[in-house]
Amino acid sequence: MVLAVLAVAAACGREGTPPPKGPNQRELPAYAVNAAADVADSPTWRAAHNRGRLVVGTKADQPYVAQQNPANGRYSGFDVEIAKMIAADLGFGPDRIEFKTIASANRETALQNGQVDYYAGTYTINDNRKKSVGFAGPYYMAGQSLLVRAGDTDIAGPDDLAGKKVCSVAGSTPYQRLQHDFPQVRLVGYDSYSVCVDNLISYQVDAVSTDDTILMGYAAKVPDQLRIAGRPFSREPYGIGVPRDDRAFRLAVDDAIERHQANGDWRRAYDATLGLSGVPAPEPPAVDRY
Numbered sequence: 696m697v698l699a700v701l702a703v704a705a706a707c708g709r710e711g712t713p714p715p716k717g718p719n720q721r722e723l724p725a726y727a728v729n730a731a732a733d734v735a736d737s738p739t740w741r742a743a744h745n746r747g748r749l750v751v752g753t754k755a756d757q758p759y760v761a762q763q764n765p766a767n768g769r770y771s772g773f774d775v776e777i778a779k780m781i782a783a784d785l786g787f788g789p790d791r792i793e794f795k796t797i798a799s800a801n802r803e804t805a806l807q808n809g810q811v812d813y814y815a816g817t818y819t820i821n822d823n824r825k826k827s828v829g830f831a832g833p834y835y836m837a838g839q840s841l842l843v844r845a846g847d848t849d850i851a852g853p854d855d856l857a858g859k860k861v862c863s864v865a866g867s868t869p870y871q872r873l874q875h876d877f878p879q880v881r882l883v884g885y886d887s888y889s890v891c892v893d894n895l896i897s898y899q900v901d902a903v904s905t906d907d908t909i910l911m912g913y914a915a916k917v918p919d920q921l922r923i924a925g926r927p928f929s930r931e932p933y934g935i936g937v938p939r940d941d942r943a944f945r946l947a948v949d950d951a952i953e954r955h956q957a958n959g960d961w962r963r964a965y966d967a968t969l970g971l972s973g974v975p976a977p978e979p980p981a982v983d984r985y
Contacts, residue, residue, distance in 0.1 A: 724963040726779055726955070732786030737944035739937065740785060743812050749787045751778045752797035752811035752936070756889035758912030759969045761816045763796060770794045773908075774933075776964035777834055777952075778815035781935065784951035798886050800866040803827040806936050813948065814936035817906055819868045820983075829941065830934035831948035834961070836980045837906040838927025839869045842913060844895065845922045850902055852925035856880045859901040862891035869905045872929060888913075896920060906931050911972040932980060949982050 734740035743749045753774060755763035761774040775794070782792050797805045802818060805811045806828045817837070820830045841861075843850050850856065857879040863870040865884030873880050883900055885891055891903040892913050903910065907927050914921045935952070937945045955961050956979045965976040 723776060723967050724960050726783035726960060728783045728788045729786050732784065734785065734943055734947045737941050737947065739812050739941045739944040740947070742809075743785075743787070748791045748793050749782050749785065749813075750793045750795055750811050751782070752795050752802065752805050752814035753778065753816040755796040756887050757817065757909045758916050759971055760908055760912055762912075763794075771968070772912075773835075773965055773968040774815045774817060776968060777935070777955075777961075778813075780955040780960055780964070781813070781815070781948050781951040784954060785947060799864045800886065802936055806938055809938075812937075813944075817909060818934055818936050819906075819931045820934040821868065824936075825939075827939060829937040829939045829945045831937055831945050832934035832952055832982055833932035833980045834935065834952045834956075834982075835908070835933040836977065837908045837931040837933055839872060839904060839929040839931060840907040840910050840927045841924040842892070842895065842903040842905075842910040842921055843901070843924045844898075845918070845920055847901070847924075850924045853877055853904075853928050856902065860899070861902045861904050862894055862900040863904045864888060864891070867905065868931065869929075873904055892921075908969060911969065911974055915972040932983075946984065949984055953982050 753770060754761035755770070757772060760772040761770065762772050763770050779789055779792065795811055797811065797814065802814050803824065806814060820833055841850060841853065850859065856877055858881065860881045860883055861873060862883040862885065863873060864886060870882070870884055873882055888903065888905055888909055891900065894900045895903050902924070907923065910923055914923055935948050937948060961979055962976050970976055
């Protein structure tokens with residue numbers, strides 16, 4: 696009886712996270728593991744080497760970017776592929792990576808406390824965060840945008856948000872920008888974008904705002920219900936979060952990002968994941984070493 700009830704609930708498409716529609720993920724590239732990897736000057740790398748695996752923080756609710764399959768627990772998406780590329784260069788194959796879901800508000804704490812070795816999950820580099828953690832990259836340039844219901848013609852950009860209920864993840868860069876730059880917005884904060892999208896589909900909010908990469912994935916899942924409104928209104932350089940004082944580890948991750956951009960892995964991973972949204976791969980940004 697319980698299974699029957701769950702099956703009926705899952706079939707009711709208006710409430711809840713967008714169903715598993717949209718194009719299927721294409722065949723992913725394989726990344727050669729560097730068996731000779733040795734970042735001995737890095738305490739983070741040594742700890743991972745001694746335990747026999749890397750622990751990588753990411754998101755779990757972002758289609759084509761970083762999403763966990765509830766049936767088998769596996770993670771997929773562009774940011775997950777970036778994490779695998781880096782791991783391969785550090786000497787760890789996919790069977791030696793433990794992915795861990797970390798909410799946006801807990802990313803710095805997770806890196807500071809050693810809960811994860813690095814974080815790959817739509818993590819914008821900014822000076823304030825650099826006070827707490829380090830960043831390799833950037834590996835992608837995103838931009839804040841708006842997701843609305845497909846039939847909504849009232850919102851074409853951020854200037855149309857006065858008095859509107861807009862949802863974003865509490866504490867995230869997009870949330871803070873709305874709070875600071877658009878004070879007339881009726882801002883709603885949750886701990887995941889999937890909850891925001893649930894609220895948009897069920898008419899509890901008027902829009903969802905975050906990086907265009909995340910919103911493209913949701914729109915691709917249910918194009919009959921959701922669409923992107925207007926153009927991006929910010930620049931969000933995505934980086935790999937690492938422990939702040941582990942410079943050797945940060946530079947090794949920078950090396951990995953540059954190598955996989957140069958050999959075509961970056962573009963192949965994009966085409967197989969986020970590229971399924973219909974947006975062609977942009978030029979990756981230059982790595983900013985410091």
